[in-house]
Amino acid sequence: MTEHKYLMFLGCAIPYRVAAYEISARKILQRLGVEIVEMPEFNCCGLPLDPVSHETMLILAARNLAIAEQKGLDIVALCPGCAGTLKKVSKMLREDKHLCEEINGRLKEAGLEYKGTVTSKHLLQVLVEDVGLEKIKEMIVRPLTNMKVAEHNGCHILRPKEYIGFDDPEDPKTLKTLIEATGATCLDYMDETECCGAPSVGVNDKIALQLARDKLNHIKTVDAQALITICPFCHIMYDTNELRIEKMFNEVYGIPILHYPQLLGLAMGMSPEELAFNELRVDCSKILGQVCEGGK
Amino acid sequence: MTETAEKPIKASEIDSKFKYEISKMHGGEKVMRCFQCGTCTSDCPVARFSETYRPRQIIRMAQLGLRDRVLNSDTLWLCAACFTCTDRCPQDVEVASVIRVLRNLAAEKGIVPQVFKEEASSILESGYAYRIPELRLKKRETSGLPPLPKGNPQSVGKTLREISFLKCVEKKGG
Numbered sequence: 001m002t003e004h005k006y007l008m009f010l011g012c013a014i015p016y017r018v019a020a021y022e023i024s025a026r027k028i029l030q031r032l033g034v035e036i037v038e039m040p041e042f043n044c045c046g047l048p049l050d051p052v053s054h055e056t057m058l059i060l061a062a063r064n065l066a067i068a069e070q071k072g073l074d075i076v077a078l079c080p081g082c083a084g085t086l087k088k089v090s091k092m093l094r095e096d097k098h099l100c101e102e103i104n105g106r107l108k109e110a111g112l113e114y115k116g117t118v119t120s121k122h123l124l125q126v127l128v129e130d131v132g133l134e135k136i137k138e139m140i141v142r143p144l145t146n147m148k149v150a151e152h153n154g155c156h157i158l159r160p161k162e163y164i165g166f167d168d169p170e171d172p173k174t175l176k177t178l179i180e181a182t183g184a185t186c187l188d189y190m191d192e193t194e195c196c197g198a199p200s201v202g203v204n205d206k207i208a209l210q211l212a213r214d215k216l217n218h219i220k221t222v223d224a225q226a227l228i229t230i231c232p233f234c235h236i237m238y239d240t241n242e243l244r245i246e247k248m249f250n251e252v253y254g255i256p257i258l259h260y261p262q263l264l265g266l267a268m269g270m271s272p273e274e275l276a277f278n279e280l281r282v283d284c285s286k287i288l289g290q291v292c293e294g295g296k
Numbered sequence: 297m298t299e300t301a302e303k304p305i306k307a308s309e310i311d312s313k314f315k316y317e318i319s320k321m322h323g324g325e326k327v328m329r330c331f332q333c334g335t336c337t338s339d340c341p342v343a344r345f346s347e348t349y350r351p352r353q354i355i356r357m358a359q360l361g362l363r364d365r366v367l368n369s370d371t372l373w374l375c376a377a378c379f380t381c382t383d384r385c386p387q388d389v390e391v392a393s394v395i396r397v398l399r400n401l402a403a404e405k406g407i408v409p410q411v412f413k414e415e416a417s418s419i420l421e422s423g424y425a426y427r428i429p430e431l432r433l434k435k436r437e438t439s440g441l442p443p444l445p446k447g448n449p450q451s452v453g454k455t456l457r458e459i460s461f462l463k464c465v466e467k468k469g470g
Binding site: 053 | 383451
């Protein structure tokens with residue numbers, strides 16, 4: 001029997017180029033008894049356009065919330081940017097009656113209305129708050145006890161604190177705890193909460209890549225075997241760009257970048273194939289060989 | 297010295313009403329609280345690698361009323377919106393939101409970096425911020441993923457009618 005039921009909010013980056021995250025997240029949610037319903041209609045959460053038009057962002061986010069309300073289901077987002085935006089806009093509209101009326105005036109044009117009846121969560125929150133650590137630990141059949149990894153939360157799952165209200169942005173513990181539930185060791189390193197740089201891509205690529213390089217350097221220093229992410233944009237910065245960063249700055253990393261559901265899926269006994277490890281750019285064969293026979 | 301601070305300030309450049317205009321916008325309400333401690337700049341990941349981006353300076357320019365200087369500045373677009381400055385500001389200025397307000401004002405003047413035009417036109421077309429290739433959609437099927445939820449451009453268009461920034465996107469074709 002399913003105890004939890006959510007509308008899946010995929011966002012734009014995941015279907016565009018981060019399939020492994022979606023595939024592995026759906027697999028673990030199914031195994032953990034979380035029922036997923038697809039959004040009947042979708043538009044971008046609005047975050048990418050906030051810098052140029054705050055009003056557009058508010059309308060786009062409120063549209064999605066209103067659509068979710070029609071379905072009567074809470075939202076689970078895999079992207080912290082989407083989760084954060086939907087949370088922030090919910091809070092703004094609930095607390096500012098005038099703003100809510102203004103946005104609803106817009107939504108009315110499309111036969112929609114925001115009422116404030118659904119909540120939005122990131123995948124990580126569903127895992128710790130709904131499924132619970134105990135249940136996750138019960139599902140571990142292949143503890144990853146010989147793996148030493150590092151985590152990267154990214155910014156939007158934690159900040160701005162006032163709107164997100166999840167974990168401690170200065171010393172986040174949730175992802176670490178979830179990693180340790182798989183049996184793996186989660187290493188501390190310098191500047192753990194530093195931004196990946198993704199939002200600067202397209203405006204100033206060099207700064208973005210320097211930020212990502214900084215992170216990879218810190219992780220290399222502590223000999224992490226992999227970096228675990230929970231955001232499609234952070235993943236693109238480190239996995240898709242790792243080779244580019246190595247060439248640009250004359251560095252050697254070879255650090256695999258895993259989506260958290262891939263790590264958890266491995267510990268739950270799923271195969272690398274099921275968890276779409278083949279979609280990752282950086283070679284994972286070394287760590288996979290350590291976990292499963294023949295790396296399969 | 298940074299690009300925006302190179303030239304001496306002339307009295308004729310100062311628009312004393314600018315800070316009031318900012319503080320009337322969502323996110324800009326607390327711009328006048330800033331007492332220039334510099335926490336934002338010292339903790340800013342972008343400032344670490346940029347020779348020109350200094351959030352404290354942007355806030356000061358806004359307070360002083362240097363409207364054109366700040367709105368025409370390229371550095372305004374470097375903020376990565378990580379919100380570290382917002383969370384650590386001792387005066388609760390919501391620095392990242394003030395910077396967003398300034399970007400919104402620049403966009404109203406028609407200053408919009410290409411990347412945002414592309415995302416906006418894609419959203420208006422398909423609902424998604426990126427144009428998802430046909431191959432990706434087909435691959436979803438073979439990977440056992442459900443079909444991607446459809447956008448509703450007509451309905452999105454209705455709710456976004458007469459937003460000035462989008463007119464600039466349509467006119468220039470994204």
